[in-house]
Structure formats: structure tokens, C-alpha cells
Amino acid sequence: MLAASQEMVSAERERIQAALPAYEVGEALGQGAYGLVFAARHRLLGRDVAIKHLLPLQGELPARPSEARVLASMNHPHIVKIHDYIEGVDEGGQLRLIVMELLEKETLHSRLRGQRSRGEFACAVGVAVAEALAYAHAQDVIHRDIKPHNILFDERNQVKVADFGIAKIIPASGGTVRGLTGTPIYMAPEQMFGGRLGPYTDVYALGVVMREMLTGSPPSATMPPPGQQQPDPDPAAALTQPAGAARSVPDVVRRALAQDPAARPSAVEFARDLAAAAAHTYGPDWISSSGVRLHLDPEVRRSAVPRHPTSGWRARPLAAVAALLVAVLVVVVGLSSWLVTALSDARKERAGRQAAVVGGLLAHADRLVDSDPELAIRLALAANSVVDNDETRAALQRTLTSTGYRGSIEHKGVLRAVAFSPQSERIAFGGDNGEVIVEGLPWGRPGGDPITLSHGARVNAIAFADSRTLVTAGEDGRVLLWNVESAGGKPTELLGHDRNPVRAIAFAEDKRTLATADAAGRVLLRDILRPDSRPTELLGHRGSVNAVAFGKGRTLATGGEDGVLLWDLSIPDSQPTILPGHEKPVSAVAFSAGGDSLATADRGGTTRVWKTAGSGQPGAPVVLAPRNTEYSGPITGLAFAPDGRLITVNEGDWVDVRDAANPNWILSSFTYDHGASALAAAVAPDGKTLAVAGEHGGVLLWSLAPDGQPHILGGLIPGLYAADMTFAPDGTTLFAAVQNTIRVLNVADPTSPQNIGETIPLNGFGTALETTVAGCGAGATFTCRLAVSSDTGRFAIFDITDRGNSELFVDQSAHPGKAIHDMQFSDDGKLLVTGAQDGQVALWNVTNPRQPVQVGGIPTAHKGAVRDVEFGRAGQGLLATAGDDNAVRLWDVNDPAKPQELSELRSPPLGPVNDVTFSMDGKTLFAGGDDGNVWIWNIESGGKTATLMGRLDRETRSPVYDLTFLGEDILIVAGEGQAVSFWDVRDRRRPRQLGPDVAGHFGAVVDTNVARDKALMATAGADGTIRLWGTESLRTAVPDDVAATACSRVGGGPGRDDWALYIPNLPYRETCRS
Structure with missing residues (x-):
């Protein structure tokens, strides 16, 4: 592909910008054989991404919706994250766009530069790529273009496989190449000559990459004419022994390079065998010596650490070994009688304890079939995993049938x-x-x-x-x-x-x-x-x-x-009646x-x-x-x-x-x-x-079976890329920050929301990011007002007494040129706090909303962007801030002119924190961020001490963008992954999820808000929609006496120690034990 002209690059950027209005498309990062790549930033999430415009491949058909969704849903530590896939047609022709994680570090190609790699490094890279391929192959996806250019390293030196843009779903009958797709010098024979493709095709390419790393010699750049066999019938022939290495590593690579696809290992087998060979060759510390960050499947990890390291034993003199054996024999002879008896007693004790545990698990499963079917299934599965016999299999089938599980x-x-x-x-x-x-x-x-x-x-x-x-x-x-x-x-x-x-x-x-x-x-x-x-x-x-x-x-x-x-x-x-409308x-x-x-x-x-x-x-x-x-x-x-x-x-x-x-x-x-x-x-x-x-x-x-899940009310509001939303206290009006406007929505009838007007900030205000409301409730002593922040460092305050005809109080420059990611009014409406991109937090006296006065500030609240600011409950004088520097900090703001830091929450290690919220009583703080965790701290001594109490046991670790309370005891968690989850957090140490996640958006959920006096919730998605949800069934699904009722039916359950001993692969679930 010839280098793209500046005019072509500009035209492509304009096409992508028109197709993806939620992103701000930036400079071209480069081009490959399959398309141009642009840097971009999501306007709402502030997330930097790369957008690749894929060129149509000769003979290729457009991806089906099901195929595109599989590619976009792939989530593995060693795969560059694909956030979105868009396909359509505009005036310029077909568009195939992939939105993916932006990595600014180097590729394996740039690291090699014709040099042989250290053996530990080469093996670690090979195992990581094989793990990524094993995950993809399990989704029936083949990559088709594994090569050093598509193996990247992030800032933590973690391997990431990139460019799944030409990947394909494997049809049931196998795939057949249409045209020459991939990079010839890394192609398997079946890919080179139009044969049937499969997971083995990717394994071959990885073998070629491994050979290049271990020998320092790139594969031959000479492509054989169509119809001829590979010029080198043994592409592993050039693979020489790394200094000091056993033959096992080259042997593993040779298997991957077999001409016959059936003779090659699967990606899982390759990862396991290569990890074992590396451990045998380089010793048990080979992973740490490699300098590469690895996320390994448990089976591969077991192979990566040898049970019987050989390197230490090789150096022992034979006499020392013999002496040690003699000593061991003496001890064994002396203890043999006691040992046999002890082992027999231990087996009997363990068998008896095992039978008791299984009996208890099955008894509790039977009792819980109606009240807690999910736990009943877990207990029956646990019993079967402890002892797999006719009794436990029959009990498991009985439990699954009784709970309505079908399969x-x-x-x-x-x-x-x-x-x-x-x-x-x-x-x-x-x-x-x-x-x-x-x-x-x-x-x-x-x-x-x-x-x-x-x-x-x-x-x-x-x-x-x-x-x-x-x-x-x-x-x-x-x-x-x-x-x-x-x-x-x-x-x-x-x-x-x-x-x-x-x-x-x-x-x-x-x-x-x-x-x-x-x-x-x-x-x-x-x-x-x-x-x-x-x-x-x-x-x-x-x-x-x-x-x-x-x-x-x-x-x-x-x-x-x-x-x-x-x-x-x-x-x-x-004559029939015609039903019109379709x-x-x-x-x-x-x-x-x-x-x-x-x-x-x-x-x-x-x-x-x-x-x-x-x-x-x-x-x-x-x-x-x-x-x-x-x-x-x-x-x-x-x-x-x-x-x-x-x-x-x-x-x-x-x-x-x-x-x-x-x-x-x-x-x-x-x-x-x-x-x-x-x-x-x-x-x-x-x-x-x-x-x-x-x-x-x-x-x-x-x-x-009916459930108590929240339900979509039908109030889908399209075309609104809302960065933030706020309900008026009466629950009849929703304010949404949409680009350079505030959309004012009448949601008195949630099934048919109406746009009753919009507030347009002054020219040059920028993109609206956050909203907050104060003074609108019953008994308020000041004007009902709305504040909105922007990506240019400004905030505006509006009089919203008349919802359809808002009046601007002020347009204030607060953090010039730095996006204000969050803001909040204090409960009394006298203070407004702002947190900005540059790490600064400012406190404003807004008693007179037409003339805000900055009374205090924290110039270096965080090293990096401030993502969230949250006042404590009324009378606490407490402020929580969170940011990109992986920290949550608590501040005393009783004197807003002199805020004092009280404590810093960094343990356990946090990723960038996107949102924090206090419980209704102000005694507990919840924080969620990019690492997918939601951590819970008990706030003591006015914020001077914060004790970690636990975290939510989320099934996925997708980034969390928003935390909101529904009532006093239900926490709503939203973020990446399209869904919202609901948690009963009355027991702070053991919160439990209320039903499965509920989905209403395609794309991340960036904000949630609850009308506290109504059973109504709003969610805003990165897909450009706002959803309204009914939550009354959820609010009534966990009355205060539920726990007592369950405990009276269940009594005691299996203890944590027994669970850990016999069921280590299943998460522990408390069953009302004191």
C-alpha cells in the first residue's frame, strides 16, 4: 500500500469523525497493509483510543453482526482491547472501523531489530501470545496475521496482541482463504496456498515468530509462486540451541512449525509446553528474569514453575546426595510404623469429615431450592465437586431441575x-x-x-x-x-x-x-x-x-x-382485516x-x-x-x-x-x-x-420464573450522548449534559419522556461534562439552581425554577483550559466544589450564584486528573476526591478556606478511580475505577482513619464509571460492558448482588441517577441513549426481614474453612452462620 497523501488522510479523518460523533478524532498514527490508524478521544469517557479504518480485503465479505460482536467483546489481558466495531456505507464507500485500546509503547519488531532475544524473554512473549490465541480460538476466532509488528508492549511491559481487524470467525465447516490475507513470510502453508484455515494456522505463525526471536534471523522474505511448496520444508531447521539451553525449547517450537496442521499443538498446548520447557531450561525464576508481565491460565502457570527444579540438583556432589539419601532412609525406617497408622487415621478422619460436609451441602441445597435457588445450585455443585458419585450427581440433577435451571x-x-x-x-x-x-x-x-x-x-x-x-x-x-x-x-x-x-x-x-x-x-x-x-x-x-x-x-x-x-x-x-403499520x-x-x-x-x-x-x-x-x-x-x-x-x-x-x-x-x-x-x-x-x-x-x-429485576420503562431517548445527568428532587425533570447543551426532559410519564426545552451555554463554553442541582427541594431557602461544568475549565450556574425557561446566573472561568471532570453542591447549597484535569480542586462560595467567589483550593489534590469530588453527608465537613493517580483522599473542609488532608486511601493497590460515593449515614465510602473493583472503607474519627472492609464480588472486572445509591441499602454500579448491577450493601463486609446484571445499552454505561422520591432510575450510555427504568420491584425485593427469614429456614451452613478446603475453586457464600 502506497503512503497515504495528506489529502487522503484528511478525508479519511472527516469520514471517521462523521461516523463516530462520540469521539474527537485526532492525528493519523500510521498505516498498515489493511488501513489507516488514527488517535482519538471519547468525548464523554475521556478515554484515549486508536481507530483503525480497515480497507476491504480482496474476496472478503463484510463481517456479519454476530461476527463483529464477537470481535468487539473479546477481553483478555494479552489482547489489545477492542471497544467497538462499526460497519456501514457513506458517500465515500464502505466503512469498517475498529475502536481499540491505544498503546504508545514499542512493538516486538522494534525490539528485535535482527538481534537474538534472551531465551527467558522469548519464551515469556511466546507464552503470552499463545494465551491470547487460546482465548481467541475458544471464541472460534482466528487472527490470521501473527507477526512481530502485531505484538505490542504496554507501559508495564505486558504483551498485547494487536490487529484482530482481519480476524475471522471459524465457520462450522472450517475456513477457506479468499485471496492472500496476512503477511506472507509468517504464513502457514495452508494459508499461503489457499487451504483451509484454523487455530493451527495461528500457531504456525507464532512458531515463526519464536524462531525469529531465538535465532535473531527473520524468516525468508521470498514468497514462493502460487502452487509451489515452501522452499524450506523444515522452517525450524535454522533454529539453533540458545547458549545453555536444553533441547526442549527448540523442540516445542519445531512442533508448532510442522508442515501438517494436524501435527501442530493447539495454542493451549503450545503455551503449556513452552512454559514447561522454559522452566526446565532457565529455572523456576524464568518469568521474573524475562522482564515481561504475564497473566497465565492456572494450568499454564503450573507448567511454568517446575515441581522438581533441576538446576540446583545438578551442582550437588554425588556423595552429598548419597549421604542425604541414607539419612532420609534412617528417618523413614524409624517413622514408618507410626506414619502408616497416622495416615490411615487421617484418611478415615478426612473421609468422615468429607461425608459430613457433603451431607450438609446437599441438605442445605434442598432447603434453599425455593428461597435462594442460586445458592442451592452452588451448594449442589460444591457437593459434587467434593465427592463425584451417584448420590451427588442425582442430587445435582434434582436441584437443577427444581430450581428451574435448564441448560x-x-x-x-x-x-x-x-x-x-x-x-x-x-x-x-x-x-x-x-x-x-x-x-x-x-x-x-x-x-x-x-x-x-x-x-x-x-x-x-x-x-x-x-x-x-x-x-x-x-x-x-x-x-x-x-x-x-x-x-x-x-x-x-x-x-x-x-x-x-x-x-x-x-x-x-x-x-x-x-x-x-x-x-x-x-x-x-x-x-x-x-x-x-x-x-x-x-x-x-x-x-x-x-x-x-x-x-x-x-x-x-x-x-x-x-x-x-x-x-x-x-x-x-x-375477508381478512389488514393490520397497518409495518x-x-x-x-x-x-x-x-x-x-x-x-x-x-x-x-x-x-x-x-x-x-x-x-x-x-x-x-x-x-x-x-x-x-x-x-x-x-x-x-x-x-x-x-x-x-x-x-x-x-x-x-x-x-x-x-x-x-x-x-x-x-x-x-x-x-x-x-x-x-x-x-x-x-x-x-x-x-x-x-x-x-x-x-x-x-x-x-x-x-x-x-418471575424475578424482581428493574425493568426498562420504554423511555428510550435516542441521539443523546450524555456525559452526566441529574434529576430534579421531585423526580419529574431530568437534566442531561449533551455536548454544548443541557437537555431538559420531562419524565413525569417515564414511558413517554418529552423534551421541554434546552439551555444553551454561552459560545465558547465547550462540551458539558458534569451537572449538579441544589435548592429545588421542599423547604429550600434559596433559588432552585443547576450547575454545569465544561472541558474548557468553565462552569455555569442557571436558575431552573421555570424548567422550560432557564436563566443564566453566571458563566465562570475556574480552571482555564483544563476540563472540569466533576463538581458538586454542598447540602446547604452554599459551596460548590470543582475537580479538574490538572489535579486541582477548588471550593467556591455560591451563596450569590451570580458572583461565585473562590474561597479555598487544593492545588495538588492529585497527581493527574481529578475524576470525582464528593461531599460527605450534612454536618460532616468532609470531602472525598479521587483521581488518575490511583488514590482516594479525604479532606476536612469545615473551613473551606483552609482544607486539610485527613487520610489517603491507596491500599489495596488501586487503579485510576472514577467515582466515589458515601453511604447515606456518611460512615462508609465506596470507590470504583478502571481496575473493575468497588472497594468499601469504614470512615472513622471524622475521616482521619479509613478501614478497608471489603469489595464487591463482581463477576467481571470491567471498568466502573459510576456509583449511585437507590435508597439507603442498594448500591447501583455502572460502567463498561453495557450492564448495570444492583447490590445489597447492608452488610458492608459481605455485600451481595441482587439478581443478574441488567442491560439496556450497547456500549459503556457512563452515568446513573436516581429520583429518590420515585421508583425511577436514569442511565446514560456511550451508545448515545438515555434509558429510564422502574425500580419499585427492586426496592421491595429486599425487606429488612429477608435475612432473618432465610436464616430461620437454613440454620447454619458450611463454614469458610470447610469450603476453602473442599471447594477451593468456588467463591465462598455465607449462609447465615454467626
Whole structure:
């Protein structure tokens, strides 16, 4: 690729800036064979990133949404973090953008420069890259371009594999190269000559890199002509022995360089073998000697430290060794009798204690099935991990079944249809490979081995009439009627579709009347008890009919390319009712169990819910808010639970369970699997289980037990890249800092928020970053006011008494040229504190909001940016500050003119701290930051002493951006990773999470705010949306007597010591032990 001209660079920067308004795109960092790279900064998060514009590769197809999401979700210590992936088309053509972690350190290529590396260093780099590849391969991702240029080092000398931009998801049949993708001198033979690619292709490239490090000689730059074999049949031949090294390291590398892909190790095996070889060659301290920071899988780490170091023993004289052996023998002979007896007694004691622990674990699991199913499953798993026998396996299965856990059923190929039998005792699913699998569910009656039915072509639809009668429909135009209890029986073909692909089928309530629909617009009705009879055709659709569903009685809904038709089949020759509103082809229709609701969805992502009267005539529909603004792809499945909850399945892999009364309320959400598209859903007639099938070839089964999770109210506000939000105290107004404006939103009706005006700061104010409100509550003695800070070092204060017509009090320069990352009013509204990019904190007297006066300041509060400032509770005179210097500091501000430092919180080691918050009583401080931890300190002696009490046991360590209290005892945690979590922190030493994380954004959650007098929460996402959530169910989910009730039912549980001894791989969970 020729060097890009300045005009080209400028044009590309403008295209990227238009496509990514949330980022400020900076200078070009460089270019490679696959595109330009620009530096950029996220406007809201203040995060520096690199944005690569990928050029289209010859013969390559654009990434599918599922593929892009897998790449963007990869998170490993030795992989450059990919924050986002964007693909689209603008006036300049196709855009493929990757937003990733910005590393300003050197590459392995720059370190080598034709020199041989120290053996310890080379092995450490090799192990780190292999660990990264093992993680990627587990996601079915291959890199395709491993080379020294793509192996980077960060400021801590930690290896990072970069440039997954040309990585690909491995299809089930294996990948085949299209064109020459990668760097030829590092390519495996199968990649060079257009063969099938796989994880072994990356392992070969890593072997070439290892050879280069160990020998100091780059691989041959001569690329063989197409069709010829590698000129060097043994690319490891040049691999010589490093000085003092055993043969084991070169041997490991040679295996990676095998010409036959099947002879190469996996990335996991390579990492393990190389670590063991390095330990054998260089001794147990080889990792520390390498100077490279490593994050190792436990299995690899065990290999990296030899159990029996050899280097020390080699130097011992033989006589000394013999003498030692003699001494040992004497001791052994003297102690043998006692030792045998002691070991026997110890085994008996341990076996007895083990049996007691297992019995206790199982007993408590049985008791907790209803009150705490998650803990019940953990305890049953723990018992099985202590002793794996028939008793514990049966108990585990019993617990999983009783708690509603279902698991998954595997299948080969993409699945497009799934259905339950009427009594919920069987499930059937099928898809692209033409097979239909019928499983007897473990909690149903029939059980037994699965049955495989061969339809012979892609299966598009499945329906049960009863537990043994099944109908399948396929792309070959055939509709087949099966008796699944007739072993080896042949199906009956139901004719009528003339080989037109059949897209949908459904049974009426009588389980005899079958509706089938095809791609030519035909809808046929027939009686399956008379399979040879002529079907009745319903005329009305033009184009493919993709969905059919029966309601109560003889009501039928059909959906296709031309919309939705509603039929009353009880009236002969009646004309259907047209249900308007779908501009894209309809993909799914479903009736509720009582037939009073009809849901319809289309390929554009629009879902409508219609109320249907007894006659089948619909009322006005409820239009569901889009799932998100960045991806509102096709709705591929709809299903109603018996209690009226609606399940919507999005091709982007989201599955939402929605409230029966208001389907815009999302009760819970989950993803299908690793970004694979979900294509079909079904609810068991007993209402207990939801089945979802799709691209990854498996059926996921979920319990549909109601929960107390917060639910989305439907108040999705798009197009707002909000850096911060603040509720007015009455909870009816939300102020959002959006670029150079403050958006004032009326949220009195959270399901339909309205923009009632905007406040525009003065020209040159900059991008609004933080907001804070004071004086708006009942009994306030001063004007209701809003303060907003900017990235230019200014803050403004507004009179917001009239929410729709705000008045500017002042526009104040506070920290010239330095972004003010946080600000807050004191409880009495007299002080305003600001924290800035340059590490300074300033205190302002704002009694007269038109003339703020700086009364005090802390010029060097932090070395680096101040990320958060937080006043203590009323009367404490306490201020907490947090910053990029990995510290939290407490200050006495009773005299704001002379703030005094009270204490510094640095232990345990913190990363950059983004947010701190005090508990409602002011006695506890919570802090969260880039390391993903939320730490808890007890504040004593007015802030002079802070005692660490613990941390939240978060499953992920994604960065935390915001902490907010809901009431007195529930802490809300938001940050990277799209989701928000809720924690009961009444027991500061053992906080517990309330239910799973809830997701409402695509991208980081940058801010949360709670209307304290209402069950209402707002979240702002980096995806440019604001979500409103109902939280009443959460607030009532943890009444004060819950702990006492649980303890009275459980009694004592297994102790921490027993847990650690027998279940070291599972986190300890307290069960009401005193």
C-alpha cells in the first residue's frame, strides 16, 4: 500500500469523525497493509483510543453482526482491547472501523531489530501470545496475521496482541482463504496456498515468530509462486540451541512449525509446553528474569514453575546426595510404623469429615431450592465437586431441575425452528442440516434417547399436535406429518405447496386444523386427520408469507412481505382485516394464551402489540420502543408465556422478556450465545421454560420464573450522548449534559419522556461534562439552581425554577483550559466544589450564584486528573476526591478556606478511580475505577482513619464509571460492558448482588441517577441513549426481614474453612452462620 497523501488522510479523518460523533478524532498514527490508524478521544469517557479504518480485503465479505460482536467483546489481558466495531456505507464507500485500546509503547519488531532475544524473554512473549490465541480460538476466532509488528508492549511491559481487524470467525465447516490475507513470510502453508484455515494456522505463525526471536534471523522474505511448496520444508531447521539451553525449547517450537496442521499443538498446548520447557531450561525464576508481565491460565502457570527444579540438583556432589539419601532412609525406617497408622487415621478422619460436609451441602441445597435457588445450585455443585458419585450427581440433577435451571441442548448447524409438545414433555428443533431432533425433556414423562428425523432439506418450521404427532416444513416445499413414537416410521407428506419453500406452520386449538404458508404467498388450511383431503387456500397475500399463528377459536393471523392479515375463519369466505403499520416484511406473529393480545414484528426491528376483542378485531397497537439505537435489526421470533409476558428475539442475539401489562417494560434480558443470531423461540405450555435456537446450533433453555429485576420503562431517548445527568428532587425533570447543551426532559410519564426545552451555554463554553442541582427541594431557602461544568475549565450556574425557561446566573472561568471532570453542591447549597484535569480542586462560595467567589483550593489534590469530588453527608465537613493517580483522599473542609488532608486511601493497590460515593449515614465510602473493583472503607474519627472492609464480588472486572445509591441499602454500579448491577450493601463486609446484571445499552454505561422520591432510575450510555427504568420491584425485593427469614429456614451452613478446603475453586457464600 502506497503512503497515504495528506489529502487522503484528511478525508479519511472527516469520514471517521462523521461516523463516530462520540469521539474527537485526532492525528493519523500510521498505516498498515489493511488501513489507516488514527488517535482519538471519547468525548464523554475521556478515554484515549486508536481507530483503525480497515480497507476491504480482496474476496472478503463484510463481517456479519454476530461476527463483529464477537470481535468487539473479546477481553483478555494479552489482547489489545477492542471497544467497538462499526460497519456501514457513506458517500465515500464502505466503512469498517475498529475502536481499540491505544498503546504508545514499542512493538516486538522494534525490539528485535535482527538481534537474538534472551531465551527467558522469548519464551515469556511466546507464552503470552499463545494465551491470547487460546482465548481467541475458544471464541472460534482466528487472527490470521501473527507477526512481530502485531505484538505490542504496554507501559508495564505486558504483551498485547494487536490487529484482530482481519480476524475471522471459524465457520462450522472450517475456513477457506479468499485471496492472500496476512503477511506472507509468517504464513502457514495452508494459508499461503489457499487451504483451509484454523487455530493451527495461528500457531504456525507464532512458531515463526519464536524462531525469529531465538535465532535473531527473520524468516525468508521470498514468497514462493502460487502452487509451489515452501522452499524450506523444515522452517525450524535454522533454529539453533540458545547458549545453555536444553533441547526442549527448540523442540516445542519445531512442533508448532510442522508442515501438517494436524501435527501442530493447539495454542493451549503450545503455551503449556513452552512454559514447561522454559522452566526446565532457565529455572523456576524464568518469568521474573524475562522482564515481561504475564497473566497465565492456572494450568499454564503450573507448567511454568517446575515441581522438581533441576538446576540446583545438578551442582550437588554425588556423595552429598548419597549421604542425604541414607539419612532420609534412617528417618523413614524409624517413622514408618507410626506414619502408616497416622495416615490411615487421617484418611478415615478426612473421609468422615468429607461425608459430613457433603451431607450438609446437599441438605442445605434442598432447603434453599425455593428461597435462594442460586445458592442451592452452588451448594449442589460444591457437593459434587467434593465427592463425584451417584448420590451427588442425582442430587445435582434434582436441584437443577427444581430450581428451574435448564441448560442447553446441542445440535449441528444453524437452527431455525423450535417447538414444545402440548404437555411440555418434549421439545423438537431443526434447521439448515435438514434434521429434526426430538428430545424427551428430563422433567417430562417420556424421557429416553433423542429421536432424529430426516426432513431432507432446510427445516423452517416445526409444530406439535400432541406429544407424538409432529409436523415439519422445509425449504423444499414439503410438509411432513410424523409419529415420533413409531420407531423408523415414514412420514406422511401433506401436498399443496408445489415445491415453494414453506416458511411457517401452526395448529389451531383443536390440534387438528393446520395452517401452512409459503414463499409464494399461499396460506393453506387442512385437517391432519384427513391428510389426503384437499386443503383450503386463503387468498390475500402478495409475496412470501413468513409467519402464522392461531388465536382463540378460529382466529388466524398471517404475516408476510405485504404486512399482517387477521382472519375470522368461523365466517365462511370472509375477508381478512389488514393490520397497518409495518413498513418492512413481517417476520413473526404470536397470540397470547387467552387470545386477547397479538404481537407482530418485522425485519426492520419494529414490534407492535394489538389488543384483540372476542371478534378478533384489534384495537390500537402499542408500538415497542427500539431495543437500542445502534442496532435495531430484524425481530426473528415472538412468543407469549401463559401469564402474558411477551418474549421478543432479535437477530442481534438479544432475547427480552417483557411485562404483560406494558410490553415496553423489559423484565429481563439475555443474549443467545457469543453474538450468534437468535432465530426462533418457543415457550413451554406449562409456562416454566423458554427455548431459544439460532446460529450457534444449540437450543438454550431458560427458566421463566418471575424475578424482581428493574425493568426498562420504554423511555428510550435516542441521539443523546450524555456525559452526566441529574434529576430534579421531585423526580419529574431530568437534566442531561449533551455536548454544548443541557437537555431538559420531562419524565413525569417515564414511558413517554418529552423534551421541554434546552439551555444553551454561552459560545465558547465547550462540551458539558458534569451537572449538579441544589435548592429545588421542599423547604429550600434559596433559588432552585443547576450547575454545569465544561472541558474548557468553565462552569455555569442557571436558575431552573421555570424548567422550560432557564436563566443564566453566571458563566465562570475556574480552571482555564483544563476540563472540569466533576463538581458538586454542598447540602446547604452554599459551596460548590470543582475537580479538574490538572489535579486541582477548588471550593467556591455560591451563596450569590451570580458572583461565585473562590474561597479555598487544593492545588495538588492529585497527581493527574481529578475524576470525582464528593461531599460527605450534612454536618460532616468532609470531602472525598479521587483521581488518575490511583488514590482516594479525604479532606476536612469545615473551613473551606483552609482544607486539610485527613487520610489517603491507596491500599489495596488501586487503579485510576472514577467515582466515589458515601453511604447515606456518611460512615462508609465506596470507590470504583478502571481496575473493575468497588472497594468499601469504614470512615472513622471524622475521616482521619479509613478501614478497608471489603469489595464487591463482581463477576467481571470491567471498568466502573459510576456509583449511585437507590435508597439507603442498594448500591447501583455502572460502567463498561453495557450492564448495570444492583447490590445489597447492608452488610458492608459481605455485600451481595441482587439478581443478574441488567442491560439496556450497547456500549459503556457512563452515568446513573436516581429520583429518590420515585421508583425511577436514569442511565446514560456511550451508545448515545438515555434509558429510564422502574425500580419499585427492586426496592421491595429486599425487606429488612429477608435475612432473618432465610436464616430461620437454613440454620447454619458450611463454614469458610470447610469450603476453602473442599471447594477451593468456588467463591465462598455465607449462609447465615454467626
